[in-house]
Amino acid sequence: MSAMTTQEATRQYAIRLGDDALILGHRLSEWCSNAPFLEEDLALTNVALDFIGRARMFYSYAAELSGDGRSEDSFAYQRDCREFTNLLMHELPRGDFAFTMARQYLIDEYSLAFMEQMLSSTDPTLAAIAAKAVKESRYHLRRSRDWVLRLGDGTEESHQRMQTAINELWGYNAELFEMDTLEADLAGQGIAVDTTALRQPWSAAVQATLAEATLAVPETDWSVRGGRQGLHTESLGHLLSELQFIQRAYPGLEW
Amino acid sequence: MKAPNHIPLLPAEEYERRQRRETSSVPALWDLLDEVKDPEIPVISLWELGVLQDIAVEGDTVVVTITPTYSGCPAMTVMAEDVVTALAAAGYHSTEIVTRLAPAWSSLWMSPEAKEKLRHYGIAPPGCGSTSAPEPIACPHCGSDDVRKISEFGSTACKSLYQCGDCREPFDYFKPI
Numbered sequence: 430m431s432a433m434t435t436q437e438a439t440r441q442y443a444i445r446l447g448d449d450a451l452i453l454g455h456r457l458s459e460w461c462s463n464a465p466f467l468e469e470d471l472a473l474t475n476v477a478l479d480f481i482g483r484a485r486m487f488y489s490y491a492a493e494l495s496g497d498g499r500s501e502d503s504f505a506y507q508r509d510c511r512e513f514t515n516l517l518m519h520e521l522p523r524g525d526f527a528f529t530m531a532r533q534y535l536i537d538e539y540s541l542a543f544m545e546q547m548l549s550s551t552d553p554t555l556a557a558i559a560a561k562a563v564k565e566s567r568y569h570l571r572r573s574r575d576w577v578l579r580l581g582d583g584t585e586e587s588h589q590r591m592q593t594a595i596n597e598l599w600g601y602n603a604e605l606f607e608m609d610t611l612e613a614d615l616a617g618q619g620i621a622v623d624t625t626a627l628r629q630p631w632s633a634a635v636q637a638t639l640a641e642a643t644l645a646v647p648e649t650d651w652s653v654r655g656g657r658q659g660l661h662t663e664s665l666g667h668l669l670s671e672l673q674f675i676q677r678a679y680p681g682l683e684w
Numbered sequence: 685m686k687a688p689n690h691i692p693l694l695p696a697e698e699y700e701r702r703q704r705r706e707t708s709s710v711p712a713l714w715d716l717l718d719e720v721k722d723p724e725i726p727v728i729s730l731w732e733l734g735v736l737q738d739i740a741v742e743g744d745t746v747v748v749t750i751t752p753t754y755s756g757c758p759a760m761t762v763m764a765e766d767v768v769t770a771l772a773a774a775g776y777h778s779t780e781i782v783t784r785l786a787p788a789w790s791s792l793w794m795s796p797e798a799k800e801k802l803r804h805y806g807i808a809p810p811g812c813g814s815t816s817a818p819e820p821i822a823c824p825h826c827g828s829d830d831v832r833k834i835s836e837f838g839s840t841a842c843k844s845l846y847q848c849g850d851c852r853e854p855f856d857y858f859k860p861i
Contacts, residue, residue, distance in 0.1 A: 454756075468834060468835035468837070468845060469835075471835065471837050471838070471839070471845075472835055472836055472837040475756075475837040475840070475841040476837075477756075478754075478755075478756030478757070478758065478841055479754060479755050479756045479841060480755075480756070481756050482752075482754065482755025482756025482757065483755045483756070485755070485756075486755060486785065553786070554785070556786070557785035557786035557788070558785060560785070560786055560787065560788035561752070561755055561785055561788045561789075562755065564788065564861040565754065565755060565841075565861075567861075568836055568859065568861075571836060572836040572837075
């Protein structure tokens with residue numbers, strides 16, 4: 430296989446990051462009008478908007494690098510499961526409120542550290558997107574961390590639900606810190622973030638939060654991976670069937 | 685980046701933004717767009733909000749550069765449409781909107797006058813110091829500093845929801861970012 434150009438590798442990288450943001454944004458948006466109370470309904474949907482906005486920036490950049498007439502919408506609406514490259518944790522069904530906030534917390538810790546690194550990417554567009562995203566991730570994390578503490582160190586039931594959520598998510602952590610050749614090559618050029626280096630500080634931060642929330646760190650011997658290669662859980666297809674329905678029914682429709 | 689010495693409290697990029705307006709060859713267009721307000725906060729203009737970055741005329745086309753406040757802010761689309769509409773109403777029928785991401789928008793770009801307008805409108809404005817450290821917040825209705833946060837998010841992504849302990853009124857607080 431011939432070596433991929435840096436531009437093509439960067440395009441694929443931007444799509445990966447766009448996929449992470451779009452899929453999580455969609456999961457959060459499912460809470461619209463379903464959240465436990467009004468303020469949380471607003472909060473969840475606002476965070477959803479931040480992630481969908483982030484996806485639009487990454488996809489727009491990917492479209493620019495493609496230069497073949499595809500737009501941000503092409504990437505969101507005209508690809509099937511196997512072409513999506515989001516990390517699996519993002520696509521898991523929203524579960525109960527504890528599960529949604531546990532996932533959000535694990536991803537917010539990751540996302541903030543990730544964006545702080547991407548600020549110094551040698552690719553000016555990726556660095557610019559990071560500069561926007563990092564400000565939002567700071568208060569996303571403030572809120573999701575707070576919920577892990579409140580539910581973990583709350584009632585017997587809220588504690589149990591939060592612990593169950595953490596246990597169910599734990600095996601999806603490993604994938605966040607693994608890099609394939611494409612990412613390793615881009616990281617070597619200073620374009621992509623070296624996520625292997627994020628693992629240790631992430632673990633320390635998460636363990637401190639779990640301890641404060643009186644939650645146990647799971648002793649897990651399982652892990653699941655495959656998102657970056659387009660190998661997904663069953664949930665993604667169902668998510669896409671809703672997300673892409675209008676465009677599949679009326680291809681090319683515009684508001 | 686270092687701020688110019690003579691305006692020590694202004695971020696350098698905000699100083700440059702004001703310079704672009706002052707030295708613009710099309711000052712009338714800047715004045716024209718002062719009429720375009722934030723659709724969610726209709727008392728402050730896109731200029732005062734810090735969203736309007738630059739205006740240039742290339743041939744018959746007016747090129748307007750804007751910087752989004754929040755990644756997913758739905759008001760950005762409306763703002764772009766309002767700019768096009770305002771220019772068309774004044775006879776400029778060809779407009780191009782350019783979205784510039786860097787430098788990332790900051791609440792530090794808002795002028796003291798704009799913040800006063802926010803307060804008058806019932807929104808506690810962001811401070812002018814650091815955007816990462818907590819800052820004192822006063823109730824925009826009665827001025828009391830006995831306030832508590834109800835939610836990290838208010839009616840829009842850029843605001844948090846607070847309540848005043850003295851006058852009991854809930855209010856939005858424009859987050860410093």
